[in-house]
Amino acid sequence: MSRSRRAKLQLFRVVTFVLLGAFFLGPIWFMFEFSTRGVGENSPRTLDAWKEIGTYPDLVAGIVASLQLAVITSVGILVVLVPTMVWVRLRLPRLRRVIESISLLPLTIPAIVLVVGFSPMYQWMGINLSDSILTLSLAYAILVLPYAYRALDAGLAAIDVKTLSEAARSLGAGWFTVMWRVIVPNISSALLNAGLLSVALVLGEYTIANNLLYPNLQVEIVSLGRTNAGVSIAVAVASLLFAFVLLVALSFVGGQRGGRRRTRERLVQTFGRDFSGGTR
Amino acid sequence: MTASVETTPREGVEVRLENLQRRYGAVTALNDLSLTLAAGELVALLGPSGCGKTTALRLLAGLEEADGGRVVIGGQDVTGLPANKRDVGMVFQSYSLFPHMVAWENVAFGLQMRKVGPAERKKRAIEMLDLVGLAGYADRYAVQLSGGQQQRVALARALAIRPKVLLLDEPLSALDAKVRSRLRDEIRRVQLEVGITTLFVTHDQEEALAIADRVGVMNAGHIEQLGPPTLVYTRPATPFVAEFVGLTNRLPGTVRRGVVEVRGTELPLVQADEGEGPAIALVRPEAVSIATDGDLAAGPLVGTVIAVAFLGATSRVTVDLGDITVLAQMPTSAAAASPAGTRVRVALRMDPVLIAREEKAPVEA
Amino acid sequence: MMGGRRLSLDWIGAVPFLGYVALFLFLPAAIIVAGAFASEGGVTLINFANLSRPYIVSAIVSSVILSAVTAVGGAVLGALLTYAIATGNPRSTFRRVVTSACGVLAQFGGVTLAFAFIAAIGPASAVYVYLSQHHLDYYASGVWLYDLRGLELVYLYFQIPLMVLIFLPAVDGIKPQWREATESLGGGTWSYWRYVAGPLLAPAFLGSTLLLFANSLSAYATAAALINQGGPILPLQISNAITSEVGLHEPGFAKAQAVVLIVIVAIVSVLYAVLQRRTARWLQ
Numbered sequence: 001m002s003r004s005r006r007a008k009l010q011l012f013r014v015v016t017f018v019l020l021g022a023f024f025l026g027p028i029w030f031m032f033e034f035s036t037r038g039v040g041e042n043s044p045r046t047l048d049a050w051k052e053i054g055t056y057p058d059l060v061a062g063i064v065a066s067l068q069l070a071v072i073t074s075v076g077i078l079v080v081l082v083p084t085m086v087w088v089r090l091r092l093p094r095l096r097r098v099i100e101s102i103s104l105l106p107l108t109i110p111a112i113v114l115v116v117g118f119s120p121m122y123q124w125m126g127i128n129l130s131d132s133i134l135t136l137s138l139a140y141a142i143l144v145l146p147y148a149y150r151a152l153d154a155g156l157a158a159i160d161v162k163t164l165s166e167a168a169r170s171l172g173a174g175w176f177t178v179m180w181r182v183i184v185p186n187i188s189s190a191l192l193n194a195g196l197l198s199v200a201l202v203l204g205e206y207t208i209a210n211n212l213l214y215p216n217l218q219v220e221i222v223s224l225g226r227t228n229a230g231v232s233i234a235v236a237v238a239s240l241l242f243a244f245v246l247l248v249a250l251s252f253v254g255g256q257r258g259g260r261r262r263t264r265e266r267l268v269q270t271f272g273r274d275f276s277g278g279t280r
Numbered sequence: 281m282t283a284s285v286e287t288t289p290r291e292g293v294e295v296r297l298e299n300l301q302r303r304y305g306a307v308t309a310l311n312d313l314s315l316t317l318a319a320g321e322l323v324a325l326l327g328p329s330g331c332g333k334t335t336a337l338r339l340l341a342g343l344e345e346a347d348g349g350r351v352v353i354g355g356q357d358v359t360g361l362p363a364n365k366r367d368v369g370m371v372f373q374s375y376s377l378f379p380h381m382v383a384w385e386n387v388a389f390g391l392q393m394r395k396v397g398p399a400e401r402k403k404r405a406i407e408m409l410d411l412v413g414l415a416g417y418a419d420r421y422a423v424q425l426s427g428g429q430q431q432r433v434a435l436a437r438a439l440a441i442r443p444k445v446l447l448l449d450e451p452l453s454a455l456d457a458k459v460r461s462r463l464r465d466e467i468r469r470v471q472l473e474v475g476i477t478t479l480f481v482t483h484d485q486e487e488a489l490a491i492a493d494r495v496g497v498m499n500a501g502h503i504e505q506l507g508p509p510t511l512v513y514t515r516p517a518t519p520f521v522a523e524f525v526g527l528t529n530r531l532p533g534t535v536r537r538g539v540v541e542v543r544g545t546e547l548p549l550v551q552a553d554e555g556e557g558p559a560i561a562l563v564r565p566e567a568v569s570i571a572t573d574g575d576l577a578a579g580p581l582v583g584t585v586i587a588v589a590f591l592g593a594t595s596r597v598t599v600d601l602g603d604i605t606v607l608a609q610m611p612t613s614a615a616a617a618s619p620a621g622t623r624v625r626v627a628l629r630m631d632p633v634l635i636a637r638e639e640k641a642p643v644e645a
Numbered sequence: 646m647m648g649g650r651r652l653s654l655d656w657i658g659a660v661p662f663l664g665y666v667a668l669f670l671f672l673p674a675a676i677i678v679a680g681a682f683a684s685e686g687g688v689t690l691i692n693f694a695n696l697s698r699p700y701i702v703s704a705i706v707s708s709v710i711l712s713a714v715t716a717v718g719g720a721v722l723g724a725l726l727t728y729a730i731a732t733g734n735p736r737s738t739f740r741r742v743v744t745s746a747c748g749v750l751a752q753f754g755g756v757t758l759a760f761a762f763i764a765a766i767g768p769a770s771a772v773y774v775y776l777s778q779h780h781l782d783y784y785a786s787g788v789w790l791y792d793l794r795g796l797e798l799v800y801l802y803f804q805i806p807l808m809v810l811i812f813l814p815a816v817d818g819i820k821p822q823w824r825e826a827t828e829s830l831g832g833g834t835w836s837y838w839r840y841v842a843g844p845l846l847a848p849a850f851l852g853s854t855l856l857l858f859a860n861s862l863s864a865y866a867t868a869a870a871l872i873n874q875g876g877p878i879l880p881l882q883i884s885n886a887i888t889s890e891v892g893l894h895e896p897g898f899a900k901a902q903a904v905v906l907i908v909i910v911a912i913v914s915v916l917y918a919v920l921q922r923r924t925a926r927w928l929q
Contacts, residue, residue, distance in 0.1 A: 002362055003345055005834075009732055016729040017743075020722070024750060024802070027761035033771060034764035080662055087658035095659055102666055108914055109674075109907065110863030112880040116903040117673020119887050120680075120896070142669050206755045206866040211887050218756045222870050225760060229769060236760040240753075247749055343825050363828035370829040375820040379927040380845050390830035392840070423926065441830060 028240070035234035049230040050238070056228075059235060062220030065133045066203055069216065072137040074198035077148045078191060080141070085152055086183055089161045103149035106142050111207040114142070122212050133214045140202050147201065148194040155190020159183075196250045200243045292320030292477040293354030293444045295340070301348035302335050309335040311501035313349070317445075322471055322478040324488035327498035328524065333481045334449055336498075340479060341447050342366045354444050364393075369438030369476075373450040376434035377422040383409060383433045384418040390441035408436035412470060428459040435467060439474060446471065446478040452487060464491055485525045489513060497521045514564075515550075519636035522562040527596075529563040529606050530636065531628075540635060542628065543580035543601075550632040560636040565596060565609035567629040570618055574625055581626040585618050599626055677907075680900040692901035701882060705905070708879040711793055712861035715800040719861075720854040722801065723808025730809065731816040744813070747806035754803045755866030762799050763871075766790060791871055793878070799867055804857050811856055815849035818928025845927055852920035859913040862906065879906055 225232035342363035391401035516522035533542035595615035886899030
């Protein structure tokens, strides 16, 4: 490459990164700025808005509910998926493609469409079973399914499930022991991946909760935002920070050497192909 | 029967690289490199990775700018010209062809850049494909062609624009061994037929020796020896050349009074003024012979055959002399008398030898 | 090797998963499709006919326009960013940080994003306060952040990173030899883009734009957080149809709208898959 062309290219790159970097980092920075404003002009920065978070009972209830949902959903999806995926690998290899296609299906179905189908179901459930907000976890598990599947698939692909389980069985282990004490410890990073992704997704979820009229964290943030912008933005920043910390933790819980890069890239690809609109 | 491109063969042009310098940060890739290619000549630049041969080619192509020196093509100083104005044809090691174009479209691309009309350039593209023996493959995409076929299309594409120079950057390195030797001869045939001045870069010394008019052996940014293949092989100018081109025995000895004494035999020196003291004599296997008669009890040149490698007309015999092993190359009939396990006496022919001082060979075997 | 009876026992292992998915994925889908064609009294197309109501038509049109604008805008800006990333050192930390950031930002949407923009350029933001005091009142003719124009800007925040994620592999697949071959054959920068890189990247670019379109069309949360009343786009109309009084009387209406949305998305997905095959063939 000639020197002048290289110079022009570098200029383009610098300009692009600076301009777009400002576009992307700006709103985040301003969220911090907004939520740390003092009262009146030129007053010093303060964390008052943050401290006030605890004084809004609905908001706190929303935080608690979302955290509970996050845990229930991520544990639940793992409990269902891990044995199923292991079982399919061992005994039902022909079902593998089917399971994969089904698991990736929610990526192509917008959440706003899904919730139309959920609506009558949740009305029925509310009357006949329970109207607790925690029933949302059943819906959330569907949203989370593709990401959890991809993460677990990568983790299971890296270990020889067949040999491990056959060895354990031949030594007298029952199926529960095989799952719990042989398979699970060996895919711990994939499990953590799947779990963290699920938590991040559930905490950011708005579409389904709002349209089924359940007050989760994001719903409460919006409704608070109509009256008290500062506090609502503070909570929004908090949830963003929390999700960011989770995703950073994710990049360290990469797992087995090459698997780390591959898992991350597959996840990035998964992210890229999602337009379910669940968090948008 | 392959057709020629045109009735009158193209006249090649002289190409000169003068005092080329190229640095990458702290690393000097080319250090005052000068090379002249005569019209119609095929020069091979041979050397290990990192010796600067590809850099030299890319400077000639105009894909990189030199830090110093000149490039002259056909009497014209092209040093300041970008690649697209230099009228050179280039074949890359891999990924040569555009994947979205069929073979003839690839070949016609250079003509398209020169504003040749569609019908005319298709016609000439087909002619070029015919020249490289791929007449029926015009409508194939790169993925539908084997590696060797892709490189032949790449060659046709480079020649279609009737460039002044043909540049080949390790064109055979990514191919299977069998394909490599066939294609190598094909490239040479086409090059001679078209009469184009050609620079061929490779790390494979067999390739370079087989097809080049002259071979330039490069090391660390400069040319160690430039000459016809036979000369470079039989009379290496430096220890590096001796060890990079062909096989060499490294025999420890002592330099004394204008000769080197190796295990009791005194061998003349290529460089008469070598300093005295311990040295390593570089002896070609062809200069080593074995005999099964005479005193085989003990001695510095007595040992046991540990392997015989059949190479066709010649064979290579490995002899264990106790502290070192020696390679001897001879007609197979002579080797037949000494299979593995035979006690033999080794003799060194009185050819002048080169001396190396380093403990270790500069190039990995 | 295994007898038939053994096989059917193995099947049971998949039942929990399949049962759950049947209940919470296929059942809702069936409800939507069946309900779209139903009304009191049986199978009918009335729900689809009702889609011609002016406010629905306007919502669909606005959705399509919004999605098209943010798809093209996101694609173009995203392509520039992709090119800037791809032309750097492929193994550098900077590149890994930037691509990870794109992964995060592509998912970063909804409520938090809306609030971030409100904080950044909204009526109470430091930027607006400062600029309006200096005679640059950009809300002079209305607070556009809270309507479609605002959505166009805000959606770019996740559209651009999404573009990078899906377009980068294609750009990475462009081999430097093709540029050098073009040059040695006499082509300059313009020729290179016109005859080599352009045609090679066109299917990927087009496919990515389509994906961005579907992504934007499906987005709900950001719009819901920014737009307080009315339903200028289809997802908001769907939401109204489920949650409002009107929706209770016409349960099939929301479902018909949902069917329209999912059909558009499905068509786009198929087109994307076709273009993706072409890209994969050339750029691996």
